[in-house]
Amino acid sequence: MSALPSSARTTASVPSAAPKTSVPSSLQPHALLRITDVAKSFGASRVLESVSLDVRAGETLGLIGPNGAGKTTLFNIVTGFLRADTGTVLFEGRELGAMPPPARARLGLVRTFQKSLVFPTQSIRRNVAMAVRAQGSGAYRWWGGRAAHAQADAAAQALIDGCALAGCGDELVADLSYGEQRIVDMLIALAQSPRVLLLDEPTAGLSTEEAAQLLALVRQHHAQTAVVLIAHDIDVVFRECDRIAVLDLGQLIAVDTPEVIRQHPGVRAAYLGALAEVQA
Amino acid sequence: MSYYLVQTLNALSFSVLLMLTGLGLSLVLSLMNFVNLTHGSFFLLGGYVAIHWIGAGAPWWLAFPAAFVIAGAVGLVLDRFPFGRFYPRTHLMQVLLTYGLSVIFADLMRWGFGADTMSLPTPELLRGVVFVAGLPFPIYRLFIIVSGGALALALWYAIDRTLWGAAIRACVIDRGIVETLGLNTRRIFTVGVVIAAGLGGLGGALGSGMLSAYPGLDEEVLLLALLVVVVGGLGSFGGTVLSALLLGFVTTFSRVWLPEFANFLSLGIMAAVLVIWPSGLVVRKMRPV
Amino acid sequence: MSTGLPAAPLLAKRRLGDKIALALVLVLALAPLISGDGFSLRFGAEILLIGTAVMSLNLLIGGGGLVSLGHAAVFGAAGYSAAVAAGSLGAQLPLMLLIGIAAGMLIAGIMGLVTLRSSGLFFLVLTLVVGQMVWELAFRWREVTGGADGLRGFPKLALGSLRLDTPLALYLVAAGIALIGWMVTRSFQQAPIGQALAGVRDQPIRMGALGYQVGRIRVTAFLVAGAVAGAAGAIYPFVNQYIGPNSVHWSMSAALIIMAVIGGVGSLYGGYLGALVYLFVQTEVSSYTDRWQLVIGLIFVATVILMPNGIAHWLGQRGVRGGRV
Numbered sequence: 001m002s003a004l005p006s007s008a009r010t011t012a013s014v015p016s017a018a019p020k021t022s023v024p025s026s027l028q029p030h031a032l033l034r035i036t037d038v039a040k041s042f043g044a045s046r047v048l049e050s051v052s053l054d055v056r057a058g059e060t061l062g063l064i065g066p067n068g069a070g071k072t073t074l075f076n077i078v079t080g081f082l083r084a085d086t087g088t089v090l091f092e093g094r095e096l097g098a099m100p101p102p103a104r105a106r107l108g109l110v111r112t113f114q115k116s117l118v119f120p121t122q123s124i125r126r127n128v129a130m131a132v133r134a135q136g137s138g139a140y141r142w143w144g145g146r147a148a149h150a151q152a153d154a155a156a157q158a159l160i161d162g163c164a165l166a167g168c169g170d171e172l173v174a175d176l177s178y179g180e181q182r183i184v185d186m187l188i189a190l191a192q193s194p195r196v197l198l199l200d201e202p203t204a205g206l207s208t209e210e211a212a213q214l215l216a217l218v219r220q221h222h223a224q225t226a227v228v229l230i231a232h233d234i235d236v237v238f239r240e241c242d243r244i245a246v247l248d249l250g251q252l253i254a255v256d257t258p259e260v261i262r263q264h265p266g267v268r269a270a271y272l273g274a275l276a277e278v279q280a
Numbered sequence: 281m282s283y284y285l286v287q288t289l290n291a292l293s294f295s296v297l298l299m300l301t302g303l304g305l306s307l308v309l310s311l312m313n314f315v316n317l318t319h320g321s322f323f324l325l326g327g328y329v330a331i332h333w334i335g336a337g338a339p340w341w342l343a344f345p346a347a348f349v350i351a352g353a354v355g356l357v358l359d360r361f362p363f364g365r366f367y368p369r370t371h372l373m374q375v376l377l378t379y380g381l382s383v384i385f386a387d388l389m390r391w392g393f394g395a396d397t398m399s400l401p402t403p404e405l406l407r408g409v410v411f412v413a414g415l416p417f418p419i420y421r422l423f424i425i426v427s428g429g430a431l432a433l434a435l436w437y438a439i440d441r442t443l444w445g446a447a448i449r450a451c452v453i454d455r456g457i458v459e460t461l462g463l464n465t466r467r468i469f470t471v472g473v474v475i476a477a478g479l480g481g482l483g484g485a486l487g488s489g490m491l492s493a494y495p496g497l498d499e500e501v502l503l504l505a506l507l508v509v510v511v512g513g514l515g516s517f518g519g520t521v522l523s524a525l526l527l528g529f530v531t532t533f534s535r536v537w538l539p540e541f542a543n544f545l546s547l548g549i550m551a552a553v554l555v556i557w558p559s560g561l562v563v564r565k566m567r568p569v
Numbered sequence: 570m571s572t573g574l575p576a577a578p579l580l581a582k583r584r585l586g587d588k589i590a591l592a593l594v595l596v597l598a599l600a601p602l603i604s605g606d607g608f609s610l611r612f613g614a615e616i617l618l619i620g621t622a623v624m625s626l627n628l629l630i631g632g633g634g635l636v637s638l639g640h641a642a643v644f645g646a647a648g649y650s651a652a653v654a655a656g657s658l659g660a661q662l663p664l665m666l667l668i669g670i671a672a673g674m675l676i677a678g679i680m681g682l683v684t685l686r687s688s689g690l691f692f693l694v695l696t697l698v699v700g701q702m703v704w705e706l707a708f709r710w711r712e713v714t715g716g717a718d719g720l721r722g723f724p725k726l727a728l729g730s731l732r733l734d735t736p737l738a739l740y741l742v743a744a745g746i747a748l749i750g751w752m753v754t755r756s757f758q759q760a761p762i763g764q765a766l767a768g769v770r771d772q773p774i775r776m777g778a779l780g781y782q783v784g785r786i787r788v789t790a791f792l793v794a795g796a797v798a799g800a801a802g803a804i805y806p807f808v809n810q811y812i813g814p815n816s817v818h819w820s821m822s823a824a825l826i827i828m829a830v831i832g833g834v835g836s837l838y839g840g841y842l843g844a845l846v847y848l849f850v851q852t853e854v855s856s857y858t859d860r861w862q863l864v865i866g867l868i869f870v871a872t873v874i875l876m877p878n879g880i881a882h883w884l885g886q887r888g889v890r891g892g893r894v
Contacts, residue, residue, distance in 0.1 A: 079778065105780035117775040119768060130768050133761055134780040140789065142762040149761070192779060315690060362874060371690060372636050373873050376830060379823050380869025387862040499820075503701065510694040544705040551683065551698045558686040 031090075032057045032226050033078070033109075033196050038087030040073055047073045049250040051087070055196060060227045062241035064234070066270065069247040071230045072114065075198050079111045080104045091196070105134075108195030112202055116185040118173050125169035127184050128156035131191035159187055163217050179210040186214055190221050197227045203236055215240055238262075246270070282413030287532055289412065293421040295528025296428035297487045301501060302508030302520045303435060304479035310452045310515040311472045312367045317378035318358070320502030321385035322351045322477045326484030327493035328389065331398050340403035344427075344485045351481020352474045359473040367469065382498065390495045397494040406489070420489045428486060435479075436517055448472060452515055504531075507550050513560025522561055526553070586881040590838045593884075597845065601740060610736035612852070614743035614808050616844050618801040619644075621750040623828045623840030625797035628754055630826070631835030632763060633790050634770035638693055638822045639680055639700025643795050645817030646703055647673040647802030652720045652812050653713060660724040662733060662742065665803045673799015674792050676703060681791030685784045688773075697819050707814040719813025726807040739808055746804060747841070750797040755837060757793050766790050827869050833879025842880050 033055035040048040048070045055061050063071050076082040078089055080101040089096045091109055105111075119127050129152040133139045136152070157169050165183055173184055186202060197218070203211035215236070218227060231237050237244060238258045245255040246267050253266045261267050305319045326347035333343040358381070366374050406423050409416035439445035447468055450458045455465050484493070484501075491497060508527055512519030530549050534542040553561070601613035622644045629635040647669035651660075654668050676699075684695050707714045714720065725734035726742070733742060757763045765786050768776045777783055806812035815821060828847045832839025850868060855861035876883060 081774075101777045102780050102782055105778055111778055113774070113778075117772045117778075119771050121771065122767075126764070130764065130776075131779050133765075138761055139765060139781065140762050140785065142757045142760045142789070142793065144760050149764075152761075188775075188779070309690070362870070366873075371693070372630075372826075372830075373877060375636075375638075375693065376823075376827055376869050377873045380827075380866045380873070383820075383866030383869065384863055385866075387860060387866065390862075391860070503697070503819075506694050507698070510691055514690075540709055541705065544702055544709070547698050547702045547705065551695060551702070554687065554691060554695050554698070555683055558688075558691060560691070 030057065031055065032092060033228075034088075034090040035074070035078065036088045036090070038074070038077060038084045038089070040070075040077060040082065040084050047250050048077070048084070051247070051250070051252050053245055053252060053255060055226050055228055057226055058222075058224065059242040060222070060229060060240055062237040062244040063228055063230045063247060064232075064237055064244060065247035068249075070250045071247055072200055074247070075111060075200055075228075075230070079109060079198065105192060108193065109198070110189050110192045110194035110196065111198035112185060112189050112200055114200050114204065116178075116181045118181055118184050118188065120174035121172065123170050123172055124160060124165060124176075124184055124187075125153055125156045127173055128159055128187045128191050129153050131188045132156050135191075135193055156191065159191055162220065163187065164213055179206050182206060182210070183214060183217065186217060190217070194225050197225050199227060199229050201230050201232065203231055203233060211236060282415050285413050286415045286417050287536055288529075289417055289421065289425070291529040291532035292525075293424045293428075293490060294532055295525045296425050296432070297483055297490070298504055298508050298528050299432055299521055299524035300428055300479055300483040300486070301505045302512065302524050303432070303517070304476035304483070305505045306509045306512070306514070306517075306520045307448075307472055307479075308476045309509060311448060312451075312469050313371075314363065314367055315371050315374045315378065316363075316476070317375060317502060318382045318385060319476070319480050319505055320498035320500070321382050321389070322354065322480030323484035323487070323501045323505075324389060324493060324498040325354065325385075326351050326481030327400075327488035327491070327497070328393050328398070328484075329481065330485035330488045331400050331493055334401050334403060340405075344482055347481040347485035348478040351484075352478035355474045355477025356470065358477075359470045363473065364466075364469075382502070386495060386498055389498075393493075395495055397492050399492040400488040402489055418490075424486050424490060428483075431482070432521070439517065511550055511553050511557075511560055513557075513562040513564075515564055516560075516562040519560055519562030526550075526561075586833065586884040587836050587838065589884040590833070590836060590842055590881040594838045594841045598744065598841075602737075605737075607736040610740040611808055612848070614736070614739045615805075616841065616848055617740070617743040617747045618805050618808065619825075619828070619848065620841035620844035621747045621801035622798045623825050623832070623844055624750060624754055624837065625794040625801075626825050627829050627832075627834060627836070627840055628757065628794045628797075629790060630829055632758055632770070633766045633787065635684075635787070635790070636693055636826070637680065637696040638819055638826070639696035639698075639703075640794075640798065640825050641819065641821035642700035642703035642817050643673050643676045643680070644798045644802040644805070644825075645707070645812070645814075645821070646676045647799035648805045648812045648816060649707060649714055649720065651803040652723045652806040655723040660726050660807065662726060662728045665726065665807075666746075666800055669801075669803020670796045670799040673795040673797075673802060675795070677791040677795025677798070678788065681788040685787060697822070700817070700819050700822055704814055704817045704819070707817045714814070717814060719811060720806065721811050723806070723810070725810065726804070734807070739804075742804055743801075743808075746800050750800060751837065753793065753797055757790075758837070762786065762789055823869075824865075827872060830877065830879055831868075831872050833881030833883075836879065836881035839879055839881045846880075 031054035035051060035053040038048055038051045039046070051070075051074060063074070065071055073082065077084045080096065080099055080103075083098065091104070091107060096104060119130065122130075129149065132152040132155045138144075160166060160169050163183060165180060173181060176184065182202065182205075189197065189199075199218070202214055206214065211233070229237065229241060241258060243255060243257055244261045246253050246261065246264075248270055253270070254261055254264045256264070301319065301323055304322070305316060308314050308316050329347040329350050330343040333346055334340050362377065366377055402420055406420045408419050410419050410422065411417070439448060447458065447463055451465055451468050458465050458468075504527065508520060508523050511526065512521075512523035527546070527550060530546045531542070534546040534549075538545050557563070598613070598617070601609040622640065626637065626640045629637055629640070650672035651665040651669045655665065658664060680696055680699050683699060684692050687695050708717060710716070725732065726739070727733055733739065765776070765781055768781070769783050769786050773783060805816070824847065828843030829840055830843070831846050832841065832843030847868065851861065851865060854864045
């Protein structure tokens with residue numbers, strides 16, 4: 001995990017020569033999530049400035065930038081935890097407006113947080129079942145006791161058995177290691193049947209092996225899901241992502257395939273050291 | 281018109297009392313995240329001290345510092361035991377502890393001072409009325425407004441402009457960092473509790489000339505102090521002042537308009553404020569996620 | 570507001586403690602029936618009714634982390650409603666229960682709605698304020714509630730032509746309410762909604778991100794707690810043919826909370842043990858000395874200092890030390 005130096009302000013410029021691997025806009029696949037001209041200030045500090053971004057079905061979009069660039073703020077706005085000052089967010093063609101987070105989640109706009117927000121006093125299976133039940137109609141039933149849980153528990157167990165924690169459904173999450181809790185955190189998000197998955201630094205604090213395991217888990221369930229991945233480990237980003245969006249000081253300075261981003265002068269200026277490592 | 285002017289002055293004097301009391305409660309809450317439901321007991325104790333002090337013939341102007349000192353001393357003892365052990369505990373446990381203590385104190389005070397309502401033998405200088413736009417207004421309440429206001433100003437200066445105040449403000453934001461600077465935060469907490477208790481007692485002493493002292497006053501004042509602190513927003517001097525003014529005016533004018541159900545109305549208005557601003561009037565902006 | 574619940578490793582101890590507490594409650598519940606003594610039957614009925622109210626409060630505190638300082642207002646409002654209605658409509662048991670449940674749900678529902686966006690100390694004070702608004706009504710509205718004197722002289726409890734005003738009958742009615750209240754509360758806790766409420770307690774932000782309507786969960790919890798407390802509250806005036814504003818005051822709410830803590834927060838049966846201990850001490854001490862208020866205060870202080878996890882947890886620890894795991 002490389003700590004990126006904060007960049008000097010660069011003008012947002014698109015390279016003049018047409019890069020070999022970017023796709024002409026007329027042939028671009030449809031945008032599942034369309035962010036247009038989003039801006040956000042907290043008091044005097046402008047955290048996001050005129051950010052426009054498309055997320056396409058089936059792709060993995062990396063979102064990188066130095067600390068404080070506005071990545072998590074963008075996630076918060078897209079998922080409804082914050083209101084943007086200006087701009088719109090369209091999900092499957094539908095403007096989200098002031099829709100609160102639970103409603104967005106039910107539409108399939110799913111996110112994780114920088115910290116693992118799990119339920120430590122419950123078993124792994126109960127943790128995942130909590131997410132499964134939210135999808136169904138029985139989430140608010142106050143009768144039925146144990147039987148009402150059977151269906152959700154079974155679905156949860158199926159998810160658990162497909163990963164490194166197979167067979168451990170009954171263990172209490174409080175007794176798990178940090179890396180294992182991260183996996184539970186991811187399972188909870190995957191259990192929500194996401195259409196777009198916004199992952200906020202899912203591999204932070206994990207060893208290379210644990211990070212690979214986690215991302216493999218995501219890829220397993222990825223087929224119809226678009227994924228937006230915030231990560232600080234450049235290797236991970238370049239390996240996993242179809243496209244990369246670079247955010248710096250609240251502005252989107254580039255959105256393109258990894259190869260183009262590698263050559264991009266603005267991005268190179270921001271991450272000179274890290275990219276040089278990757279190329280070597 | 282002049283009637284409303286007098287009522288405004290009444291409201292102002294009540295607001296000043298609420299502000300002093302609220303500041304004490306707010307200080308302890310912001311500084312060490314400690315909910316102290318014995319605060320009403322300090323208020324009542326201060327009232328009794330002032331009444332007995334002046335009643336015994338001692339110099340009247342010393343009654344108020346005496347109330348501060350005595351209440352502060354009780355605060356000092358409580359900080360040693362059992363408050364100190366409860367600073368890191370949950371709010372629920374603190375509420376239960378301090379509530380239990382307030383019940384004990386209420387009974388001890390009823391035992392010691394009797395169950396009758398005692399009024400302050402107002403000193404010669406502060407007796408009588410002054411005429412405001414033709415209507416009489418007690419001089420004592422003017423005294424409350426002036427002295428209480430001056431005290432609040434002094435407190436504000438101490439917290440905002442002195443090094444001691446800076447240490448306290450720093451502790452509120454991040455206790456750990458202050459420790460790394462070599463300051464004994466535990467002692468700062470003790471100072472905070474003593475000052476808060478003293479303020480409570482002082483408020484009660486000042487207030488005794490307006491509200492008297494009787495068993496049950498501690499509980500009434502506690503509810504008002506909690507409202508002032510919570511409606512104002514945590515950790516904000518300005519917020520506490522604002523909500524003290526709000527509550528003072530709402531309470532006074534509710535009595536004017538709806539004498540029977542005045543409390544119902546004023547409680548309702550404060551509740552409505554909390555519904556509209558769930559974290560109080562002056563909120564410190566923090567990242568939600 | 571965090572309630573300091575036992576950490577994961579202590580859950581097994583707590584479950585054992587729950588079983589022991591249940592056994593204790595059942596044994597104690599049979600005692601007045603065996604002795605047949607009128608006073609202990611009436612006192613037992615009071616404990617059962619208040620214990621049911623504490624159990625419903627535990628649903629909010631233990632189940633949802635929602636520490637309400639206004640629950641006595643829910644309980645007491647149901648009592649007042651039943652007593653007032655009895656005056657004009659007669660004190661038929663089903664009608665009293667219906668009115669009590671409705672009143673309880675109304676007050677609790679209002680509290681739940683009003684506190685939707687509040688948490689921590691703000692939640693606590695807001696429930697306190699709403700509860701005190703109810704007290705102000707009970708205390709000042711003399712024509713309806715009897716004001717400071719409270720209500721007396723309303724008809725005695727009956728079912729059809731059968732009179733239910735004997736100590737034994739009252740005790741059996743209270744026991745029936747306690748049983749049904751327990752079934753409802755237990756069903757709530759084990760059903761999806763109960764799990765969802767626990768989720769909101771532990772990770773409110775995540776629950777929102779999962780798609781749960783957190784507000785709906787909170788209000789539902791209040792409504793169910795209000796219904797259970799309301800059923801118990803409806804019969805409470807008939808135990809001593811009296812209800813007064815003290816039953817609605819926030820000091821009573823504080824007493825309900827300490828009873829929940831004494832029994833063990835989160836324990837279903839703990840509420841009854843807590844009510845037993847508290848009310849027993851209060852009655853005993855007040856017959857010996859005028860300073861019983863002091864002792865009440867000491868109960869609060871002693872509980873949080875010596876036994877903050879309550880009896881059920883303490884029993885569980887004993888069981889584990891005895892060798893069984």
